[in-house]
Amino acid sequence: MKKTKTLLFITAILSIATLSAQGDWEVLFNGKDLKNFTQLNGDAKYEVRNKELIGTSKIGTPNSFMVTKNTYGDFILEFDVFVENGLNSGVQFRSLSTPDYMDGRVHGYQCEIETSSRKWAGGVYDEARNGWLYPLSRNPKGQNAFVPGQWNHYRIEAIGQSIRTWINDVQCANLVDDTTASGFVAFQVHSIHDESLEGKTVRWKNIRIKTTDLENSRKTVDSDVPEISYLTNSLTNDESRKGWRLLWDGKTTNGWRGAKLDKFPDKGWEMKDGILTVLSSGGAESRNGGDIVTTDSYSNFELSVDFKITEGANSGIKYFVDSELNKGEGSAIGLEFQVLDDKKHPDAAQGKNGNRTVGSLYDLIRAENNGSSRGKNFKGVGKWNNARIVVKDGHVEHWLNQIKVVEFDRFSQIFGALVEKSKYEKWENFGRIPEGLILLQDHGDKVSFKSIKIREF
Template sequence: MTNNNSTRIFLVLLLQFTFFLTYGQDGWEMLFNGKDFSNFEQLNGNAKYKIEKGEMIGTSRLNTPNSFMATKKAYGDFILEFDVFVENGLNSGVQFRSLSLPEYMDGRVHGYQCEIETSDRKWAGGIYDEARRGWLYPLSRNSQGQNAFKPGEWNHYRIEAIGNNIRTWINGIQCANLVDDVTASGFIAFQVHSIHQEDLEGKIVKWKNIRIKTSDLEKERNNVALYAPEISYLQNQLTPNEVRKGWRLLWNGKTTEGWRGAKLDAFPEKGWVMEDGTLSVLSSGGAESRNGGDIVTTAAFSNFELSVDFKLTKGANSGIKYFVDPELNKGEGSAIGLEFQVLDDKEHPDAKMGKNGNRTVGSLYDLIRAENLENSRGKNFNGINKWNNARIVVKDGHVEHWLNNVKVVEFDRFSQTFKALVEKSKYEKWENFGVIPEGLILLQDHGDNVSFRSIKVREF
């Protein structure tokens, strides 16, 4: 055999070996080669990134914005796996399907982020929408996922982004089960979070074994865990899983079907508009039920789970009521029922009325103040002119209010405690308030411009 032939054979074998290392036998590709950042670019902040022993290492720097080591290539559907170690107290994350555009906040990185954190909140593995919508999938409804991350150790992450399904696992335990269709493709980036405390400067986060698969994904998918509830942000649509579990749309996004005025036999002729999949009550100067008036479902509900997206304008007031009996109040004002308060807490005076904040957003109006029952970080409110989600769960006497998937109110409507609260409230004059066997669901006209969409319910 000639030297030339030997050289050719050697080169072929070397290429095959390199291909095996890079792509593996099953289509996996090493996203980070462990040697250099030739396929990456650093965006936004100036935290330090370096490579040691094949690991990507990010070091926090005081008073610099969030820093991102981003792929130059965009990825749509994929499965991403990596190992990460983060020092205690430092927050981090991995961006995916993310963008940096000059026309959006001067190039600020925005998009989906899989959370890496060591805090007592335990939302590692949740999905945050960086610089856009905030938390999409906190782990407040997934207690098993909350305990997946092990502080002070290497943790193995897996992110599946296939179509509008986004799912995450840490150490084999499912954390997020999200359905969202806002961004279909973008870069992947490894974050060093901004810090403003001197004792956090110099802390590190390390990644290794970063690999990605972009083909033949269906056969590679993990099974969905029963303990990881699906949270969908599809507008006025139900997922196949929601249909299977008995969810139905209470508003179809187009017509008045299933709704009427609380004090009318038909839908109001004025005061409410339906446009681009959004149902809005118009402003009439803050006069309660003086324009179109409240609207209610034509069907009554007893045990149910209700989900409603709402958006407040500045200074606005409204509410989502349940166990409504339209016969209780035939005079002026709103129909009577238990109320999930929808309010601009900063601008509307009602937030400072009542007792101990029991008229603020998410509260059981005039009865129980909404507060974060999961951790001490305050209510998970997205803000004014942004979409928020109200979730109300009723099982016999047990009732829960959830604001953007964080529990804020919990009570038993048949308890002596509830009865005592009613007796000290504006509702004391209404017989059987809050304890009727079934009632209508209501969207309130309080004279302010408030919008609703994705109104859906399932009954137990």
């Protein structure tokens, strides 16, 4: 009897030690009932079977969410998920539902769960708010982490402004964003419109969360997974280490001048609350403040610019600009990442085959999603969008909201042939100069810019 008590005592001590070694994880779902949750928005069926949380798809209902009653700020969340083929799902975190936002619509960060051919499971989507923040178009290595037809293990680290995700120990997202600091966790059953998906399920188990000793519990970041930051007019430590610098400091005209001036324009541009805005002048190209250009020239670089257009607006981000060309009326000459309201501005229907739409190499190459998304991923008028331009020797890429939409070689015969059939044919060596200025265009419409940053190769 005494020996039995001793063994029980040792077992208890070992159990406590094991719990301590696990870092005091909290079981988020007890495998028995849903007393710590509440359902919001849609009315898809949720139930508990075999210690699993099971959501069943239902046609004719909006997205459904099984939401924790508690809220969480900084945490590490782990869970296992099995989703039937064809379904889209996700796990919300730092998410909210308030009467003053879309009548209680669940909104906030979501870690993607999907079985589609684009393979973005593990990416970060901002549900009912900003759309895709970290699509796996930026991380091909992570696209193969999720394995359809089996249980997959997810890990989400949300610590401060850093949001990182893993599937089956493969890192998928490396995001920096400060939109929401805390909120609930929720398990989504996505709305469906295809009757063949009716009754299919997504199942979760082993759901646990950790809110203490987080810094010491972080996983090592995969150096192949790029960091994407949405911080306004500031750089992360990782960006600074990798050579990024701000092209606009968010406050002054330092580093910029008028394209046809030796100083910054006296009118037509506004700097307020960390936002640089070209003001409306009725759509007249370069007739108000005029284009502005960097005071430095660039050759091989990666440029990132956040832009927001008003309804019907037209503008552009140009590079390899020679400000000595075209001293007359109109804009300075260079390769252009088109910034446009495709639905309302007539220029979208001009040119050839859509080569003047948003994200395009203006008048030369149409922006396309290259099969990595269901659309061009423009977030809309009045919302912030990101333009990314990458130049390495002759190779050039345009990315719109982290999806590549244009790719070309500026020294190729194909590029030369395109120029010969465009409005640029009269400009000798167009797009092929060794280095040039970067330009923000005044096309007479109100367009705003922020977080303008660059790194050189």
